Amino acid sequence: MTEQLSLQQLEKRDEFIQRHIGPDEAEQQHMLATLGLTSLDELIEQTVPGNILLDKAIDVGEAKTEVQVLANLKAMANKNKLFTSHIGMGYYNTHVPNVILRNVLENPGWYTAYTPYQPEIAQGRLRSLLTFQQMVIDMTGMEIANASLLDEGTAAAEAMALAKRVSKNKKCNTFFIANDVHPQTIDLVKTRAEMFGFDIVIADAATVVEHNVFGALFQYPNTTGAVTDISDLIADVQSKKGIACVASDLLALTLLKSPGELGADVALGSAQRFGVPMGYGGPHAAFFATKDKFKRSLPGRIIGVSVDSRGNEALRMALQTREQHIRREKANSNICTAQVLLANMAVFYAIYHGPEGLKNIAQRTNRLADILAKGLQAKGVELANDTWFDTITLNLADNKQAIVERALAKQVNLRTDLTNQVAISLDETTTAADIAVLFDIVLSEGHGLDVTELDAQVTSAGDSSIPTELARQSAYLTNEVFNTHHSETEMLRYLKSLEAKDLALNHSMISLGSCTMKLNATAEMIPVTWPEFANMHPFAPVDQAQGYQEMISELSEWLVNATGYDALSMQPNSGAQGEYAGLLAIQKYHQSRGDHHRNICLIPSSAHGTNPASAQMAGMKVVVTKCDSDGNIDMDDLREKAEQVADSLSCIMITYPSTHGVYEETIREVCDLIHQHGGQVYMDGANMNAQVGVTSPGFIGSDVSHLNLHKTFCIPHGGGGPGMGPIGVKSHLAPFLPNHPVITIEGTGETNGSVSAAPWGSAAILPISYTYIALMGSEGLRKATQVAILSANYMAQKLADDFPILYRGRNNKVAHECIIDIRPLKEASGITEMDVAKRLMDYGFHAPTMSFPVAGTLMVEPTESEPLCEIDRFIEALLSIRAEIAKVENGEWTVEDNPLHNAPHTMADLVDANWNRAYDRQLAVFPSAASAANKFWPTVNRIDDVYGDRNLVCSCPTTESYAEE
Template sequence: MTNTTVNSLEHLEQKQDFIQRHIGPDAVQTEAMLNSMGLNSMDELISQTVPESIKLPQSLNIGDSRTEVDALNYLKSIAKENKVFKSYIGNGYHPTLTPNVILRNVLENPGWYTAYTPYQPEIAQGRLEALLNFQQITLDLTGMELASASLLDEATAAAEAMALAKRVSKNKKANTYFIADDVHPQTIDVVRMRAEMFGFDIVVGNKNEIADREDIFGALLQYTSTSGEINNIEPIIAAAQANKAVVAIAADIMSLMLLKSPGSMGADVVLGSAQRFGVPMCYGGPHAAFFATKDKHKRSLPGRIIGVSKDRRGNPALRMAMQTREQHIRREKANSNICTAQVLLANMASFYAVYHGPVGLKTIAQRIHRLTDILASGLQKSGVQLMHDTWFDTITFKTDHKADIIARAEQHQVNLRSDIDGAISISLSEATTRQDIAELFDIILNKQHGLDVEQLDDEVMANGTNAIPEEFVRQDAVLTHANFNSYHSETDMLRYIKRLENKDLALNHSMISLGSCTMKLNATAEMIPITWPEFANMHPFCPNEQAKGYHKMINELSDWLIDITGYDALSMQPNSGAQGEYAGLIAIQKYHESRGDSHRNICLIPSSAHGTNPASAQMASMKVVVVECDKKGNIDIADLTAKATELKDQLSCLMVTYPSTHGVYEETIQQICDIVHENGGQVYMDGANMNAQVGITSPGFIGSDVSHLNLHKTFCIPHGGGGPGMGPIGVKSHLAPFLPNHPVMKLEGTGENNGAVSAAQFGSAGILPISWAYIAMMGDDGLKQATEYAILNANYLANQLSQHYPILYTGRNGRIAHECIVDLRPLKEATGITEMDVAKRLMDYGFHAPTMSFPVAGTLMIEPTESESKFEIDRFIEAMVAIRGEIAKVESGEWTLDNNPLHFAPHTQQDVLDPEWNRAYDRQYAAFPVASVANDKFWPTVSRIDDVYGDRNLICSCPAVESYRDE
């Protein structure tokens, strides 16, 4: 017998198993970690950790794990069921040409897509600069004074604009918001749904009626209109403002290269989608929305703002500005519940603008407009009646032969917009060619025209065009900053992207141990399908029969998530975790209303809850009542019972996270659900900690009614530097009729007239193949093992650290769930060293800090995930132990509070090369505190940033390049 016949084929094939690639520890490491805790097996650990009463009685029903090859081959076969037609539908989504240098080096690069939100700015200067560029683009094109670093999509950005208008409007008695009837239909629907939950009245009508309305606090206009008209909005804005209304303009980003800015016409807010700046349509998302307003409204601006500050050495440095507006601090008083932004997509859009520059972008816009002029001229010559005399890229024409034209378009594999009564609309894009115009003539005129594109172009050139009236032509220069005028060759662009990437620490460098945020492996095989044209180039409003592959993939993923959660139905529409919370609470409120219980508006929320919970509750017009936690971090059952009983006639729901935000499996979770149900409420279980449930327990089995799922956490969609995310919601059957629907693409299984919560019917559908691939390649066994190893890694880490730091909360048998909280408050009291000092010093060891001061101030919440090996966890433990030794030297008086490595951390190259070094520790120790750091040193590019200076001197636009050159 030879060596090749020792093992069976089945055994050999298992060596290709994806599970062993996703899970960090191998068998030897697993045994060592278990032994260090006095355990003999994984089963023994789980038995000591997870309450027996909540364990699933059966395994999942996903199936066996698939190899990467098998999963991708199958997914490719599904993708091929999509029919990618040429799209002229418009309606807020356009084909675009992603520059390959951006596609390969940003979208497909883990250095960009695995980074976390830039809460630790010293190791995030690259993506912060890219986001600052995005803000500068927004400011220049909109003509406004202050811009955010991206929102979720155009429709939800419009809803945020309405909320801002209510906050800042001086027409305090008004409760009505006006929406022009030529706004995109999905935007109208999302804003209407948000208004209903806030208790606002909505009027949708002709924009010219706004001048006569003294009863409105705000208004929303579209520029250009959904059917393509360049609206004369300036007098409308002035008339509305004269009546103390706040006016928001939804604008097309490409058109603003040629059109007068809304800001120069007096707009209070300008918003829109940056999708057509190099981001594929992706069947609806993810795409970055832009949002800008006046400086006087900065305290009401939703989302995040990147600001310019300085570091300890006086160098310019970037950071997230006005962070006190974040939900974990403001809670139910937050401006919004936004948590996830769309950073990766905003960065793509900003790089697109950098690469093309103002000249290139204007050329693209002019070419789109010229092709539209040619199309319009030819149709008019042929007797076709256009609805408008003005346009940028969209024309709409009346026709009595709509069905015939649409049928011919289908034969040509072309999609036109057909949802306007008695008319057809056509939107052109940078992907449109002169051959496409000739084809459109054939489709519309049935080849009976004799039109020549070249001749029409000559005529337009000779005669000119008034499609953009002179008073609407942009006169001011845009994108004058050097960043938009320096990197137009691929060599220069490649190096600029790489230079920024090198400033950022991402998951491809080291473990990111953020508690609650679950920074696990985003496997390459999972990422590959998102750029396939069959998924990337689909318009979300194309006919359903063209999107059979998408629907098949989404249905399979939905079925799997329903099995994993124990629910009965699922909505894929929410495009962030916070949107999922909002959609889930809407379902609860609609359910109560259907039973005549519309008065139920109390939301019980534990004091430990994530800040988006109370923020989402206020968005659903609920009154938040806080439930206290006991000394062990568990929900205080007595306090819950008392409040639920007292408020039973008004009780709407409880929002609870499981395992708890304190990182333990609460033994009483089923009792908690029973108490709420007995008093007429529903249970919303936050899905933030699903990584400690999958395959072992489930929200539905425990007893909750609805949960959102952070696909960008448990199900491996990468964080992208702060987005994209997806937050689909699972519900029990009684809540299914109240899931979101969509005004353009109706969905089955929910109420026909239910409002939308996101712009596209399936939210950010383009990233769903990532979660599909993860679940398919893990299968029943792999998913359960992922949960078990998340628990093992966390308990091993906590056990090792407990010898040096107090672990704040533990559950049964002294075990934790998938994360632990290290309490630094005693050390702070004894030495003055803060959790911030520890976070910054970790950078010198090559690590991103854990979650800081949440859910308890003065602590670090650590989650290693199942994807990290014992080797990497030991490196992190080594760093934390070494830092404890540094604190001890402050404690003993060997180092003073203002002269120690924690105080000066992080240390840059400029720091350690400073000829005037006069510190109590040497340069070598500053930069290389343990030997392992020398093997792969990550250098922060700025010293500790002055947050106070940045907020007091709020600058949210690109600083002069000279400031960086000086650095």
């Protein structure tokens, strides 16, 4: 007889929890039995120190169904009022080509991929990023570009830092910012300068000639829309051995002489208006370009051209280990600060439209601005500038308020933060009907202006709002890739061809320790492209964004509850930015107490490479503390160093569970020790996936943490960005959270500087984390943590007889990740961790985290989302690889001629007529039944990293160069 279930029991079976968590109940019991355990609670008791186990459950509500959550979120979204935006200030409406919307932004093949540290299985997005660099080089007239930064404001801050590094004016400590730069950019650069100890001068651009500076920042066109020749100002800065930086606009540069042609040393800006929605502030890719001689100081990631073992062209991240693994606190910037998915969208937009299509969009936008200006001037309205691209600014005496009220009545937003002025920015979505509405707003109805007649007048007059001497004459986007894929059929196939070269979560497990590559559920992604969330300007009046505000407020409350903190800032738009913001709050707290001398940051040797880089960005001095033989913080060394620097101690940066994958028993002792010496505890949120619902940073004793929403809370990695890194703080640090110069954020100090260009960072992706938490509820979040720990321990247990597990905690348990030590195998066989990583590609897997935090190791994190069958398949692959290593150990294969050393294998190997290796080619390409059944083909053989760095090429090769090869 069929078991009769209650309605409540039936509804519970429809919960999302069991679809997010990979292993079902029976599989969990099998895994527990493998460990000699009977329950998840028993596992946690054996693994997590008892003194940090939460004494009560977190409270984020009960789990809801996908239908319920999306309906609730849609009701919130409908509270947003989508007025027509003419605010500008670096954020513009844009038409996202549907072929890109559906096949990139909404496609897990693009948004679930990881940072391309394993380039052989990332050639698609490496190609698009290289093309992004080429686009930026062309548009800016510079010689080298990186593969994106977080936003325009942070790019400007990076420009200042680069200027200080490379300027020959070494004794100077002053950086100049023109007062016609966007206000959010000015504020962010000021904040960064304060931590670096730089002096800042903000004044009229023309007055730069009066100052001795190591660098200067100009905006072109400027924030009120004027297009002025700044070449003499650039030359003056350079005459004093300073570095001239120019913030610009990619669409404007289709019509304007490029910054490079004006003589600039650095060009930067936002690629947002190239087909990326405003999203209430992000995520958007910033661009950054400079002269070739500064390439070793270029911040962020650079994609370069190299060769593979067959001599074929292959792409990789050039100089890729520089920031995190080598330079650490001396890093130029944080390599995590990139927006790969959005950079890809922007370059695909440029490819789809091509140079002529982009120019047409720009000319049309500029023509509408000309028509608007012509009509207003005809009616006696005074314009602040006589040149412009897309923005005109009106000088208003006493009628500003009336104009603003008429605009709001017609559901139109103008820029209103200027004294006695209103600015109006146009974009590719602006129509002739919008211009007619703007005439009604500024002049009241009955003005008699006709857009068609004004267009004819502008044409016949022949006047140009762009000065003749600044009109662009140079070619751009001449590479064939920008002149080929203009039909949707061509574009669709081009996108698919790139996607097919990349391994992402939609193909197989990505077991990267510390990176938590887990399910990004479709339901979580759906709200991102809803117009109510996607098309909101970040500086729209807050009362028009009530849906956003409600969602952000509720998500903040949930995250505060889950972390044990008291307050939260959503502004940091990456984990690295979160680290910086958290350290900034600590420094400002010390300064508020008169402790300006507290500037020492203790960092264990096992820490993430981002930690020391962030500490130096916050103006701190790093003191490294030792780890013991078990991988734990060496308490004796910590006590000694904490005592030595007690008077100057600002904080410690720790990760919990440790970067070595264990729950350290002394974590409360660490927190107490630092507090005793007057310091603060910064807990890196990278490993929150092993804390949620079980313990929490605030409960343990930490003062501040950033949360990688793109790890624990399901925002996808997007091939290396976007991310969000909000920070949670205890109450005493809450007054020092970031504020914003345009939109005031309640609950923090009014004079606090910003760390991101938009008030709530990359707000458009917050619905992902909101949906995840609402779907999981309190019970589901705790279970996710438990199963993540279960999966890691199951994997460690199954591998331990063949691979040494480097570190373990209490009861021989690991946390949510484990480190496989390859060093003994390397000593015995000559096979390296690199060989194992590359051979995994032949089995259809992305490698675990390689050589971090310990050189010669692999760090594995299975997450809670991977089903048991996939975990077992990964274990089977590693055990098979171990058997292959044994054949090298016993001399059956040589160190040079074996399937590991030659991995990965490609179709070229399969059809090689001259195959003469010691092993069968079928073993090479189909090493397991699973790989034969669902083969992912690496598109290049092993890439020569040394060649790529010695022959640094960071732009697109032409067809002619292929022919020459």
